[in-house]
Amino acid sequence: MTENNTQSHLLPTASQQHVGRSTLIWLSLFALFIAIVAGMGFVYRQYVLQQGILANMEEQLENKMAALSLEQDVLAKEMEQQLIGQQEQVQQGLDDLASRVDSHATKLLALSSVNRDDWKLAEINYLLRMADYRILMEKDNVNALALAESADDVLSSLDQTGLQQIRKILAEEIAVMKMTGRVDREGLYMQISALANQIDAIPFVRPLGEMIEPEANSFEEEDKTFKEKTRDFFYGILGKMHSYIRVRDHGKTINAILPPSEQNYLRQNLRLMLEQAQAALLRGEGEVYQDALVKARNWINQYYELNEQSKILLDELRLLEQQNVELEYNNFENSRSALSDYIQRLQKAAVRRGVR
Template structure:
């Protein structure tokens, strides 16, 4: 019980007791006890109020705590909130990689355009020395071809001299080794023992032109005593039947004896004579022999050249009439042509063209721009996966 209740109970008890001391005077009580009891009551009220407030706060806190989300819910909300930003970051990385690829492609395109521009400028004729060098290289190659295929030392010498004049016109210090090799090739050609190749070829060609004029061996081996023109004149002058009969008998005899061949100029075995219709074959075969000699002359085949001329002479002696100035001149010319030595030791004149080709290639490499070596590395680093890893490291 509280102090107030105890005080009240004591007061009631005191009233119920008989007033034994009624006649006596009551002593006066001090006022301090009443004050203490009031303070205690006030303290109890304040304590109760505090307890009630603390309980209300606890209940309210419990309600608030129950309304708060769990940790998993918080993480889910955080992930949901960060998902758009992550997608945006990945998109940015992909766009950066594409931008790097576009820059590399642009740089390569610019480099190619520069190369094409320089080539176009040279093709338009701005660099005259390139044309002169190309022409000199063509002349050197042509000289080698003439010497190897036609064995024409004179033409090869002329072509090398023309190429040297073109190199003098270019007037570049780097051409010194080329001109030195060209001078060595010219000196080697000058040391070759020359013969008149063109003159020999023309002589053979002239002989082929005279084949149609050469007389073939007659089928009967001799000429008739009286030509047909004289027989016609006799018939015109003497118109008797006796003369006419005699002339007819003579013509019949000549036709009969014309079917035989009588040779008295040698003691060799008699070979069968071709009929007159084969005259074209005889002349054409002789022409082919001389053409074979011309081809061997151009190719430098000494044995084939001599064999072809010997066959031509044998063919003339067998199937043509070997009397008269025409056939005698042909035999003498063939004998003179057989005395010509066509076999020559030709030098190698390819040093100059090889040196000039190397100079032109080096000049082209110096003029064209070189692609940087870091292009491939940059293209590898520009891949999306690499870009993401670099961004993640930062």
């Protein structure tokens, strides 16, 4: 009997076993609580650190935007002054041209025996003047070349030996212009316009931590054991912590993530930069043209998502940068001068014959 009592004291009772399991569960829950608190503290610390970095970047961006706005104002004033100067030059050129046309018209009307050849010579002179105007004001060698070739066709229809030297000079000027090359300004202008229309289609860099929450399956949750639920809970915390760390292999560091208001401001400035490239293209200012496209490409690299669409846009901008829009064109001054001398000799000969 004594031996049985001794054995009963050595074996744990059911209540003692229940207390042991409860202690183990409470210890597990306490460890889980400590892990949750530590994870939340780490996430909060990372969030505060990120907000400080973003605030610093936002301040730097505002400073850059202010400097860019000032630079644009200065550039706009310079462009306005240049346009005013060019308009004055154009007006002066038009006044001189009108004065010369009036002078030639007076001389032609003073001749009593104006024949068909005289009118053709006046037409040739007009075509060559228009060709020089296209080169000087519009940098358009295509239409200028067409006008010069039309003048040569009219020259070939005149049966006058004194015009052979003029045709030779004009042929040399046409050959030089053909070898200079051609800039398709209209085509490049439309390409830049098409790229500007694609700006709204490419997204900006997304904020860190942005992720899509998976949909919970209630049936699977009911079938999971306590151990599996605990494991999934830990993995969920790790997943949320992982969403605050993102590696972007774009070959360069992203400087800032823009809020929506500044995104709209950057889009407007990007369009303005492309419009500046178009204006420089029409004026034949190669350096301004390339600088504007380089700035636009750098902004896209820095602030936009580098997806397939933005890469195509960057490639198009890079191809446009390689276009030489600053070609030096010759004019038709020599042939015009020779033609003017020839017309004056004809008029003097007519006066000596007593025609006038």
